[in-house]
Amino acid sequence: MSKIKQKHIHNKYLRQKKKFPHVWCPGCSNGIVMGAIMRAVGELEWRRTNTTMVSGIGCSSRMPVYVDFNTLHSLHGRAIAYATGIKMYKPKMDVMVVTGDGDATAIGGNHFIHAARRNINLTVILINNNIYGMTGGQYSPTTPTGDKATTTPYGNLDPTFDICELAMGAGATFVARTSAYHAVETQSFIKQGLEHKGFALIEVISACPVIYGKLNKKGDASKMMRQMKENIIPVKSFEALTENERENKLKRGIFRKEIKPEYTAVYDKLIDSLKPEDGEK
Amino acid sequence: MKSSDKMILMQGNEAVARGAIDAGVDFFGGYPITPSTEIAEILSAELPKIGGKFIQMEDEIAGISSIIGASLAGAKAMTATSGPGFSLMMEGIGFAKITETPCVVVNVMRGGPSTGLPTKPSQSDIMQSRWGNHGDAPAIVLYPDSVKEIYELTIRAVNLSEKYRTCVVLLLDEVLGHMREAVVLPDLEKVKIVNRIKPTVPPEWYKHYQDKPKYIHPMASYGEGYRFHVTGLAHDACGFPTNRADEVKIMMDRLRKKITHHLKDLIQVENFQMEDAKTAIFAAGITARAAKTAVEKLRKSGKKIGLIRPLTIWPFPDEAIKEYFKDVNTIIVPELSQGQMLGEIQRVMGGIWNINTSKTKRIIPIQKCNGELITPDDIVNKVKEVR
Numbered sequence: 106m107s108k109i110k111q112k113h114i115h116n117k118y119l120r121q122k123k124k125f126p127h128v129w130c131p132g133c134s135n136g137i138v139m140g141a142i143m144r145a146v147g148e149l150e151w152r153r154t155n156t157t158m159v160s161g162i163g164c165s166s167r168m169p170v171y172v173d174f175n176t177l178h179s180l181h182g183r184a185i186a187y188a189t190g191i192k193m194y195k196p197k198m199d200v201m202v203v204t205g206d207g208d209a210t211a212i213g214g215n216h217f218i219h220a221a222r223r224n225i226n227l228t229v230i231l232i233n234n235n236i237y238g239m240t241g242g243q244y245s246p247t248t249p250t251g252d253k254a255t256t257t258p259y260g261n262l263d264p265t266f267d268i269c270e271l272a273m274g275a276g277a278t279f280v281a282r283t284s285a286y287h288a289v290e291t292q293s294f295i296k297q298g299l300e301h302k303g304f305a306l307i308e309v310i311s312a313c314p315v316i317y318g319k320l321n322k323k324g325d326a327s328k329m330m331r332q333m334k335e336n337i338i339p340v341k342s343f344e345a346l347t348e349n350e351r352e353n354k355l356k357r358g359i360f361r362k363e364i365k366p367e368y369t370a371v372y373d374k375l376i377d378s379l380k381p382e383d384g385e386k
Numbered sequence: 387m388k389s390s391d392k393m394i395l396m397q398g399n400e401a402v403a404r405g406a407i408d409a410g411v412d413f414f415g416g417y418p419i420t421p422s423t424e425i426a427e428i429l430s431a432e433l434p435k436i437g438g439k440f441i442q443m444e445d446e447i448a449g450i451s452s453i454i455g456a457s458l459a460g461a462k463a464m465t466a467t468s469g470p471g472f473s474l475m476m477e478g479i480g481f482a483k484i485t486e487t488p489c490v491v492v493n494v495m496r497g498g499p500s501t502g503l504p505t506k507p508s509q510s511d512i513m514q515s516r517w518g519n520h521g522d523a524p525a526i527v528l529y530p531d532s533v534k535e536i537y538e539l540t541i542r543a544v545n546l547s548e549k550y551r552t553c554v555v556l557l558l559d560e561v562l563g564h565m566r567e568a569v570v571l572p573d574l575e576k577v578k579i580v581n582r583i584k585p586t587v588p589p590e591w592y593k594h595y596q597d598k599p600k601y602i603h604p605m606a607s608y609g610e611g612y613r614f615h616v617t618g619l620a621h622d623a624c625g626f627p628t629n630r631a632d633e634v635k636i637m638m639d640r641l642r643k644k645i646t647h648h649l650k651d652l653i654q655v656e657n658f659q660m661e662d663a664k665t666a667i668f669a670a671g672i673t674a675r676a677a678k679t680a681v682e683k684l685r686k687s688g689k690k691i692g693l694i695r696p697l698t699i700w701p702f703p704d705e706a707i708k709e710y711f712k713d714v715n716t717i718i719v720p721e722l723s724q725g726q727m728l729g730e731i732q733r734v735m736g737g738i739w740n741i742n743t744s745k746t747k748r749i750i751p752i753q754k755c756n757g758e759l760i761t762p763d764d765i766v767n768k769v770k771e772v773r
Contacts, residue, residue, distance in 0.1 A: 124626060154611050159455070170615055170626060175608035177458060178617035178627075179451065180481055186448040190455025190463070191608060193439050194413050198459065198609050216451075219444040372439065379435045 114147035115140075120173050128167050130238075132318075132326025134285030134311030135165050138232050141288055142201070143172065145296035157200045159188040161208040163239050164313075165232040168203045182213030185220045188227050196369035201228040201299065207237050207245040210266050214246075221275035221304045225368040228298045228305045231268060232285075236317040253320045272306040273361055279305035280361040285312060286333035287357065294359065303367050310337055310355065393570050398563040399424035399466075401533045402492055402556070403432065404571070405540030406464050410579055411490070412438035413461035415452030417445050417471060420504045421560045422494040425466040446471035450478030453489045457482075458616060460607030462544055466492035468560075469502060469511060472518070480519030481618045482553035483641065486595060486605070488582060490543045492556045494563040497757050506757030507560040509671060510723035515555045516700045522638065524645040526652060527555040527700035529670045533567040539697065545580035546652070550644055551605055557699065559672040559722075561759065585612060594625040597636065601644035645701055654697035655706045659685060663692030665716040665769065668707070668731055670696050673720050673760050680765035689769065704734045711735065715745075718769065720752035720760045728753075748772075 119125075129135050146156060156174040160166035162181035169176035175198075179187040184202045192200045209217050209231050220227060236254060237243040244254035246266040254261060272280045279301040281294040291309055298305035312318065312329035323329050336354050343356035396404070402425045406414070414429045426442065433440040439456070443449045446467055453463035467475060472493045482489050495511045497503025515527045526546055530539040540556060547554040585592050585604040594614040596603040606612035619627040620634045628634065645652065656674075659681055660666065669677040674695040684691045694710050696703050711717060717735070719728045728751050732739065739747045752768050754760050 123624070153613060155609060157459075157608050170617065173613055175613055176615045177455070178615070178619065179455075180477055180618060183447065183451040183478070186443065186451035187455035189441070189443070189448070190413070190415055190452035190457075190461075191459045193415075193441055193452065194456040194459040194461045194463075195609055215444050216448055219448070372434070376434045376437055 111144065114143050118143040118146065118153065118172055118174075120171055124171050127171060129164065130313075130315040132312065132314040132329070133164070134234070134309070134313075135168065135232060137285045137288050138165070138230065138291060138309050138311065139168055139171065141292035141295055142203075142230065144292050145299055148296055149299060151199055151299075155198055157188075157191055157198055158203060159184045159191065159200065160203045161205075161213060163205040163208045163237070164234070165203055165205040166208055182208055182211070183216065184208065185213060185216040185227065185229065189216075189220055189225055192225055192227055193369060193372070196226070196373060199299065200226075201230060203230050203232070206231065206233040206235065206247040206268070210246045210268055210271065218271070218275035221272050221277040221306070223368040224276060224278050224303045224365050226302055226304070228295070228301070229307070230295060230298070231306060231308045232311045233268065233308055234311045234313040234317060236313055236320075238313050238316050242316040242320055255320070268308050269306065269360055276304070277306050278303035278361065278363050278365050279359075281306070281359040282308040282310070282355070283357045284310040284333040284337040286330050286337070290357070297359070297362075301362070302370075303365060393568050395566050396533050396569050397424065397566045398533050398536050398558060399494065400428060401536040401569070402466065402540050402558070403428035405537040406490075406544065407432055407436065408574060408577055409462065409541040409544035410581070411462045411464045411544060412436070413453060413456040413463040414439070414465065415441045415443050415456065415463070416449040416465040416467065417443055419446070419468045419471045421496055421563050422466040422468050422492065424563070425492060425494075446474040447478065450475040450482075450489075450491065454478060454482050454485075454487050457487050457489050458608055460609070462488070462548065464490040464492065464544070466494065468494050468496050468504070469498045470500070472511060472514065476518040476520075479553050479555075480521060480523065483519065483523040484521075484618055484620075484637075485616050486551040486641075487553075487616070488547040488551050488605075489553050490540075490547050490556060491553060492540075492558065494558040494560055496560050497755065503757045505560065507672060507759060508722050508755060508757070509559065509673065510726060510755060511557065512699060512723065512726045515557055523641050525555060525700045526550065526552060526645065526698070527557055528697060529557045529699040530562065530697065531671050531674050531695065533562070533565065534569040534571075535697070536562060537569065537571060541577060541579070545578065548580045548582045549602060550648070551582065551603070552644075557671070561672050589613065593623040595621070595623050595637070595640070597640055600647055601640050649701060649705070652698055652701055653703045653706065655703045656695040656697060657710060658693040658695065660692035660694065660710055663690050664714055665689065665691040665718065666711055666714045667691065667693045667718045667720065667765065668727065669693065669720050670699055670727065673722060676760050676762045677720060677765055679762035680769070683762060683766050684769055691769065702730050702734070707731070707734050716748055716750060716772070718750045718752065718765065720765055722754055722760065724753055724755055725751060
């Protein structure tokens with residue numbers, strides 16, 4: 106995409122005059138993901154009026170205020186439930202959810218798995234920074250075991266969630282993972298997720314140098330980017346590794362893409378089947 | 387469905403479902419819980435027939451979240467629950483209030499606290515319906531006493547939520563939800579239906595929150611060309627987050643004033659034989675029905691007694707109570723709780739009124755919270771006992 110076109114997309118989709126500067130820390134990956142979302146929507150030429158972005162609470166969940174769609178910054182953990190109400194009532198509307206690891210898989214875990222089970226046509230963009238950033242660095246369900254957080258002064262005892270496995274287990278029909286370092290891939294996966302008719306999860310591993318990185322001595326933003334480049338590898342490369350070599354590595358790619366009946370379409374069929382036939386009253 | 391002049395046997399929960407559909411409700415999201423479940427069951431069958439949407443969510447939190455989402459997309463949206471589910475919905479109710487998003491929550495009250503008495507009546511969620519969500523925000527809560535009135539107040543609840551852009555709660559007693567009564571429903575053409583005011587300005591001028599006129603302001607829905615931001619954070623007129631004291635004050639004042647400026651429209655009180663009464667009963671819901679029978683019995687024996695029954699329990703009918711009770715010397719407050727309404731009556735009547743003690747200006751509580759109802763005889767006997 107040319108620079109001119111990119112600038113045009115940013116002008117079109119950002120609430121530039123109203124809501125900047127943003128709240129995110131220096132080196133945060135959220136802006137990269139927001140850019141990818143806008144470019145994906147731009148490529149699809151979606152109408153802003155027909156596009157809704159819903160979020161919960163957390164760093165990534167502050168995103169809706171900056172973009173010029175229909176936007177809803179809902180309650181902690183509940184973004185997918187709010188989005189379900191919107192999508193169910195207006196199935197023709199394009200609805201995406203921007204959420205984080207704590208928002209979607211701790212407090213909002215119930216809504217996450219059930220929306221995946223229903224296969225309702227929502228695109229969930231989950232920015233996983235391995236920490237609760239907004240509240241200052243407490244451990245989340247994806248903080249690696251042994252890592253430091255402000256509530257794991259002796260190292261994290263909890264095993265971690267594999268969010269993509271969780272989504273697939275619950276029945277999601279599009280599941281992908283990438284990282285903010287792989288910005289072009291992020292944009293491509295988001296675009297495919299937006300196009301997908303069914304529940305789509307795109308997990309984007311992100312860098313939080315100011316809180317998670319500092320607590321765990323991961324270095325500055327550029328160093329964390331390099332680590333994402335080296336450690337988050339394509340599925341094929343990952344599978345070629347031995348068990349020992351896989352430590353600290355994470356696979357990226359599209360793990361599932363399949364077509365199954367979509368929830369709102371199934372419900373609309375029910376409505377059609379209940380319509381009285383001609384002549385019948 | 388046409389219901390002209392036909393008497394039908396109807397259950398209270400069924401009347402909620404019927405009233406909801408007649409009021410234009412086209413979205414229900416909820417979670418099963420005794421004793422409210424029939425409302426969801428009936429709407430799951432009826433809503434898709436009229437092109438509406440029903441969804442059984444994974445819990446009550448999801449239920450309230452889904453109806454707020456649907457309402458933002460333009461639905462008239464409702465959920466129904468009981469005590470434990472009502473507790474879970476509190477954060478969402480606060481969100482509907484601060485974002486001024488219309489929706490209706492029906493709470494068919496059962497005994498508490500906690501799981502309590504799932505199949506027994508109780509009136510102990512009155513305070514929760516007012517103060518349950520954290521933070522300051524007034525509440526509109528309606529409280530019917532018969533199946534017919536459940537139908538009417540369900541429609542009114544939807545109307546008020548649309549007009550005032552807020553979450554309206556309908557409180558039902560468990561026995562009213564499950565009781566069947568013969569009712570004659572009004573002709574649909576005569577039922578007053580209120581829809582939210584739509585903006586007429588061009589999208590770039592639209593503000594999601596305005597103070598004028600009289601705090602009743604237009605509301606756009608998602609997908610209509612008005613792109614706006616909704617957040618549970620304190621916000622400015624456009625809906626964008628703010629922590630500027632002056633802007634937060636405007637928001638908080640509006641949330642309060644849109645209720646306090648419309649008390650006449652919101653408050654409904656029934657007065658029964660109060661003309662010459664020296665003793666007055668203040669009771670709501672099913673307990674008011676027992677009280678009505680008690681009044682009739684006591685009147686026959688010459689007792690000058692009457693009843694005041696709030697159809698709107700919040701905002702509390704302070705002025706009506708002061709007016710009706712200015713010439714009485716005894717107020718009886720029967721309720722299925724440990725004194726939730728009693729405290730309000732004491733607040734309204736002031737310090738010179740005492741519980742039980744003085745001969746004049748006394749308040750006599752009658753309270754039961756063991757799952758049983760207060761009977762007419764309970765009230766008659768108490769009145770005779772205290773003279």
